[in-house]
Amino acid sequence: MSPDTFRTGQPLAWTYHRGSADAPLTMPEAVSPPLPSREDPTAPWVPLPPGPELASPLSELVRDRVSCRDFLDQSISLPELATLLRIGYGSTGTTAGGPLYVVDRAVPSGGGLYPLEVSVLARSVDGLPAGVYHYVPLADGLERIRDHPVPASLVTRLFLGQRWAAEAAAIMVLSAVCARSLVKYGDRGYRYLLLEAGHVAQNLVLATTGLGLGAVTLGGFVDDELSVLLRLDAEAEIVLYGAAVGRPSPGDRTARRALGRLAGG
Incomplete structure (x- = not known):
């Protein structure tokens, strides 16, 4: 393989990669404190109940994880969803040291800025009406964005024909408020958004494994239309990643992967 395959074969990706290289650690125009989250105090509010704890050690969760x-066609419970959200991107406590007061979170974040937001497309969650929600970690609850079920046909189209997305009980979508990080790190901060989304997604899929649920991550979607569904300002907050969660069908790892579906089988 030619050493310049990346540069010549995917010039747009190469341009981004090189354009975000060698950036300063902190932009001189960086400001503090970071931009606030996008909570809406007028939105209907759903407090999250206590959720089940994960009993399996990390080594078992890593071993047993499989893309489902x-x-x-069964629901998950609101307590199960609460556990997934808390382990995925929740607040884990506080640390006080001198004049600093830090809210600890479930994943690392460049500069402690936590630019990501989590939305939930709830299809079949016991105790939660079907609709679209926004997770508010520091208040430990959900804001209702849309109070009607999202049609399965629309979900399938939004996720580029991945039918299993519409068959899951819930889809968690990760988006990023770009300025929250890029004001400090410039163009290189975009890399940090992607890294952080990966941290959150790994937490989510391991937590689903620990709850006996199934999950598959979703990197393919129609960006602009999904942004409209989630009521995002697509010029300020961008969709990065998704994870579909539900009760897995009986069978071994091969059956749950359902690789034939990737080829339309």
């Missing part, structure tokens, strides 16, 4: 594309 074959979900049962």
Whole structure:
């Protein structure tokens, strides 16, 4: 393989990669404190109940995790969803040291800025009406964005024909308020957004494994239309990643992967 395959084969990706290289650690125009989250105090509010704890050690969760594309037509519970959200991107406590007061979170974040937001497309969650929600970690609850079910056909189209997305009980979508990080790190901060989304997604899929649920991550979607559904300002907050969660069908790892569905089988 030619050493310049990346540069010549994917010039747009190469341009981004090189354009965000060698950036200063902190931009001189960096400001503090960071931009606030996008909470809406007028939105209907759903406090999250206590959720089940994970009993399995990390080594078992890593070993047993598998991408699930074959979900049962069964609901998950609101306490289960609460556990997933808290482990995915929740607040884990506070640390006080001298004049500093730090809210600890479930994943590392460049500069402690936590630019990500989590939305939930709830299809079948016991105790939560079907609709679209926004997770507010520091208040430990959900804001209702849309109070009607999202049609399965629309979900399938939004996620580029991945039918298993519409069959899951819920889809968690990660988005990033770009300025929250890029004001400090410039163009290189975009890399940090992607890294942080990966941290959150790994937490989510390991937590689903620990709860006996199934999950598959979703990197393919129609950006602009999904942004409209989530009521995002697409010029300020961008969709990065998703994870579909539900009750897995019986069977071994191969059956749950349902690889034939990738080829339309």
